[in-house]
Amino acid sequence: MTATTRDKAVAEKAATVEFRRLRREFGKTIALDGLDLAVRPGELLALLGPSGCxxxxxxxxxxxFEHPDAGEVLVDGQDVTGVxxxxxxxxxxxxxxxxxPHLSAVDNVAFGLRMRKVRTAERRARAAVLLELVGLGDKGERFPHQLSGGQQQRVALARALALRPxxxxxxxxxxALDxxxxxxxxxxxxxxQRELGITTLFVTHDQEEALSMADRVAVMRAGRLEQCAPPSELYGRPATAFVAEFVGTMSRIPGHLDGTTVEVLGQRLPADGEVPATPEVDVLVRPEAVHVAAEGQGDARVVATAFLGATTRLTVRMADGVEIKADLSTHEAAALAAGTAVRVSLPRRPVLVAERAH
Amino acid sequence: MARLNPWRWCVLACAGLYFLVPLAASVVFTVDVPGQGVTFDAYTHILSADGFLSSLLLSLELAAATIAAVLLLMVPAMVALRLGAPKLRPVVDVVCSLPLVVPPIALAAGMGTVLKWGPEHLSRTPLFQTFVAIQNPSFPFVLVLAYVVMALPFAYRALDAGLRAIDVPTLVEAARSCGASWPQALVRAVLPNLRGALLNTSFLTLALVLGEFTVAQLLGFQPFAVWIVTVSGSQAQLSVAVSVLSLLVTWALLLALAGFGGRSRTASRG
Structure with missing residues (x-):
């Protein structure tokens, strides 16, 4: 069997996965508190969130490996909760x-096929193809303790794919890798994952990993789904303050809400999405959306700069003690050393507002 | 290997003397018969000695049964403990260490009392036959029961060390996600990685059973160790020769077990 026919075989039956009102408690800790989530066929969905979410x-x-206290798990529309x-x-x-540890790489990959009673020669051949696929075709006879961490995880990946799940x-x-x-x-x-077109769930607490790999990212918090969206939408239009602050860097600037507009840094900007009921709010801004310009009479001061390559991240302290992070091109930032008096402004775009913290 | 400087040589020599002198003395005692010079008669007589083969066979049978019982009892229990109730480990640790605290002589005295008391009170029930059966002199199962208890501390420690070295829950889950049922996961994924611990347990149990004297003697059976002591009264040279031989046999078994474990590991890695 060639790699391409196998790939097709997998792609044809890419499955949907659906979690419905899943609930799971461990003693007093609520791990899942009514999780609803649908995974589309063939997509890579990252589950992102702080530890314990x-x-x-x-x-x-x-x-x-666990069983829900309530709710159901569906694969291709079928309830697999009892399977x-x-x-x-x-x-x-x-x-x-x-x-x-007692099996060589190729036997590790072939383990599942052995459980399915596939003949030795056939399962070794298929395992060899899979090892080739993860770039370890020449390491088949090595034992796990003779492989590096990265190689071990590649073998584990091949093993997971061996039964065409x-x-x-x-x-x-x-x-665990460097x-x-x-x-x-x-x-x-x-x-x-793209080649095989296999529906994939990827758990991570590393937002960069989630944003760079996934088709969609599901941000979870305290056992519930906060937002499930493609990475660009998650970053650009976070649905909640939690998502906004968990994904990427966000600065909070105090502002005054007045209807659907918010007054912040002396500017009046439209508020985006749902607005809190209280007038005292925080405006959430990404560092790349903040303008910083040198101004002798400015009441804000640059307190720190961090060189990031093409950009430099400035930390600016306002007169009222609020700190704002701003990314400027390194060229622009050259003139703004620590201690420089500056003026901070925001672009004329709708901004995200959240209830004031503390 | 570290260099052997004079100080290390000295320590090695002292340790060697400590172990070898008694052994050499035993050997000399068995081969140097006064008035006849050096002779190996004591060794050649062993095979024909009355009761040698039967007692040795009995001990080996008891050892095999005890090893099987200990492994069947302890391996599933310890794996289940790791997977299901890690918090109970200290409790099991203490329970398995109890036999170290209870002297064998107390164990034997207690068992003797029960074996005497039981048949009297149970003479009208089927249990009477059970009491008779476990004391069958050709294979006293009651000794296996006692030896299993006595081997628990060693078995527990050997298996615990083996299980500590592997991540049992992850291995089981990995096997399960590869389509292995529970029994398959245990047999195919966990047990092969416990080979060393299983061999250690088996060997410790074997050594314990081959050398056990107190319980067997007090309950009135005659496995190997009891036979050696019995024979020493009448034929001192013969009994020392048997002791030397049994030492060599135990070493040979140890080497065989170690070689078996080591070779199959390198073979599977080659």
Missing amino acids: GKTTALRLLAG PAHRRDAGMVFQSYSLF RVLLLDEPLS AKVRLTLREEIRRL
Whole structure:
């Protein structure tokens, strides 16, 4: 069997996944508090959130390692809540290295086929193809302890794909790796996932990872879904203040809400989306949306600069002590050393407002 | 390997003397018969000695049964403990260590009392036959029961060390997501990685059973260790020769077990 026919075989049956009002408690901790989420066929959906938000629990419910207290998990419209883990048809890559230490790489990949009683020669051949696919064709006879962390996770990925699962589950597969390996493996997972067209859930607490890899990102908080949207929308039009601050960098600037407009930094700007009921609000702004210009009489001062390459991030302290982060091109920022008096302004665009913190 | 400087040589020599002198003395005692010079008669007589083979066989059978019972009891229990109730580990630790605190002689005395008391009170029930059966002199199962208890501390520690080295929950989950049922996950993914711990447990149990004297003697059975002591009264040289031999046999078994474990590991890695 060639790689292309197998790829088609996977792509044809890309599955949908749906969580319906999932609830799961561990003692007094509520891991999932009515989670609703639908994953489209063939997409890579990242579950993003702070630790303890229930994202891993959601994944484990789909894998069959946990059982919900209420609600249901549907794969291709069928309720799989009662199906045991080994019949779920879900390949999983774990956060910790999970290869079987007593088996070589090729036998690890072939493990699932062995459970399905596939003949030795055939399963070894298929395992070899999969190892080739993850770029480890020459490392088949190595044992896990002879492989680097990145290589082990590649083998784990091949093992998860060996049974042609309907869904691929990735539970922070990159978090144990060092930064450089993480970047290359990130691209590799994405490439493979696209090639195979397999519906994939990717759990991560690293927003950069989620934004750079996923078709859509589901931000979770305290067992609930906050927002599920493509990365650009999540970044540009966050639905809630939590999403705004969790994804990317946000500065809060105090403002005064008046109907649907908000007065901030001496400007009057339209408020975007839902507005809080109180007039005292915070305006949420991204660093790249903040204009900073040197002005002798300005009551704001640059207190710190951080060189990021093409851009430089300035921290500006306003007269009232509020700190605002602003990204300027390094060229512009050259004139604005720490201590410079500046004036801060926002572009004439709708801004996101949130209830004032503290 | 570290260099052997004079100080290390000295320590090595002292340790060597400490172990080898008694051993050498035993060997000399068995081969140097006064008036006859050096002779290996003591060793050649072992095989023909009355009760040697039967007692050795009995000990090996008891050892095999005990090893099987200990592994069947402890391996599933310890894996379940890791997976299901990690908080209970200290409790199991204490329970499994109790046999170290209770002297074998107390264990034997207690068992003797029960074995005497039981048949009297249960003579009219089917349990009477059970009491008779477990004391069958050709295979006293009651000794297996006692040895299982006595082997618990060693088995617990050996298996615990083995389980500590692997991430059991993740291995089981990985196997399950690869389509393995619970029993398959345990047999195919967990047990092969416990090979060393299983061998250690088996060997410790084997050594314990081959050398156990107190319980067997007090309950009136005659496995190997009891036979050696019995024979030493009448034929001192023979009994020391048997001791030397049993030491060598135990070493041979240890080497065989270690070699078995080591070789199959390198074979599977090659």
